[in-house]
Amino acid sequence: MPSITEDVSIGNLGSLQTLPDSFTWKFTSSDSAVEESVPVIDLFDPNVITLLGDACKTWGAFQISNHGIPQKLIDDVESLSKTLFDMSSERKLEAASSDKGVSGYGEPRMTPFFEKKMWCEGFTIADASYADHFLTLWPHDYTKYCGIIEEYKGEMEKLASRLLSWILSSLGVTVEDIEWAQNMSRGVIRLNHYPVCPEPERAMGLGAHTDSTILTILHQSNMGGLQVFREETGWVTVEPVPGALVINIGDLFHILSNGKIMSVVHRARVNQTRSRISIAYLWGGPAGDVEIKPISKIVGPVEPAIYRPVTWNEYLRIKYEVFEKSFDAIRVVNPTN
Numbered sequence: 001m002p003s004i005t006e007d008v009s010i011g012n013l014g015s016l017q018t019l020p021d022s023f024t025w026k027f028t029s030s031d032s033a034v035e036e037s038v039p040v041i042d043l044f045d046p047n048v049i050t051l052l053g054d055a056c057k058t059w060g061a062f063q064i065s066n067h068g069i070p071q072k073l074i075d076d077v078e079s080l081s082k083t084l085f086d087m088s089s090e091r092k093l094e095a096a097s098s099d100k101g102v103s104g105y106g107e108p109r110m111t112p113f114f115e116k117k118m119w120c121e122g123f124t125i126a127d128a129s130y131a132d133h134f135l136t137l138w139p140h141d142y143t144k145y146c147g148i149i150e151e152y153k154g155e156m157e158k159l160a161s162r163l164l165s166w167i168l169s170s171l172g173v174t175v176e177d178i179e180w181a182q183n184m185s186r187g188v189i190r191l192n193h194y195p196v197c198p199e200p201e202r203a204m205g206l207g208a209h210t211d212s213t214i215l216t217i218l219h220q221s222n223m224g225g226l227q228v229f230r231e232e233t234g235w236v237t238v239e240p241v242p243g244a245l246v247i248n249i250g251d252l253f254h255i256l257s258n259g260k261i262m263s264v265v266h267r268a269r270v271n272q273t274r275s276r277i278s279i280a281y282l283w284g285g286p287a288g289d290v291e292i293k294p295i296s297k298i299v300g301p302v303e304p305a306i307y308r309p310v311t312w313n314e315y316l317r318i319k320y321e322v323f324e325k326s327f328d329a330i331r332v333v334n335p336t337n
């Protein structure tokens, strides 16, 4: 078939009729998803601590219901995202981030670590400069949209802290055992959009990765696409449960727990007929230059710390130098205590 050269830009993937070679991934039989599902945990369950602890140890990912986040707020962030991604490529690029780790429109930060391009576009809300981009995108509705984002951040931060203290309890520690508990930072929001794709079985929305966070709270609308990887099982699709949010354990929690809980490898697949939006709240924990390290109550002569202390910013720097080898970069070579 003669190939027509199409104009490929991150902002117009949804209009492409063929999958460009730079977006064509190779898949093997081990890439097919198996019939399994991650736990759905009701936060009102009297056994919530045990349930969360088990889910963290066996999966590193689970869904939560009765989380207390108003549905209206989630819907508002979703429709804000839709308005944004519906704009023309030119307008979206006016809000492009200058650097992939900071606020603005663009490709995921991890893009350079993959051979092929990912079928997605997104907007990162990391620092106050997102408001300048919002002003460019929505000169009239700017205040309203910034308000929605600030409210969402506030709610997510509270939920993240509740989850942290419950998961710590399951490990036999409390938030008081971590020095920085009084000094939590607000997390980063990443709005993800996966446009319709002409050949979803050969494309990838977001390549396999772990989040660098303590934990990530993800709203995946009513469209599935998220898959998590478990060593003994393989790829498992996280089916959307109406009203539920997905929690992914990130690298910093693995470090805090001295390796007791794992950060979950996950990815996003795409769809031929329907585009998909997801909203990730990536929670990095302590603000500023506070160091994150294996919790002192967990480590001791019997179980020495296997990782050295790192700040969130330092960890991000390491991650985006060595990507999947970041744990090796901070591992203590001869743990003694």
Ligand SMILES: C=C1C[C@]23C[C@H]1CC[C@H]2[C@@]12CCC[C@@](C)(C(=O)O1)[C@H]2[C@@H]3C(=O)O
Pocket: 100, 101, 102, 108, 109, 110, 111, 124, 126, 188, 190, 209, 210, 211, 212, 213, 280, 282, 319
């Ligand atoms: C604060 C963060 C955390 C980042 C980098 C930076 C801003 C955007 C986050 C994400 C969002 C999408 C997946 C990921 C893997 C990516 O490429 O960008 C995330 C990454 C990480 O968790 O490492």
Ligand SMILES: O=C(O)CCC(=O)C(=O)O
Pocket: 190, 192, 206, 211, 218, 220, 225, 226, 266, 267, 268, 277, 278, 280
């Ligand atoms: O879109 C999804 O379901 C996954 C998003 C994700 O992994 C991320 O933003 O870090």
Ligand SMILES: [Fe+2]
Pocket: 209, 210, 211, 216, 266
């Ligand atoms: Fe992720």
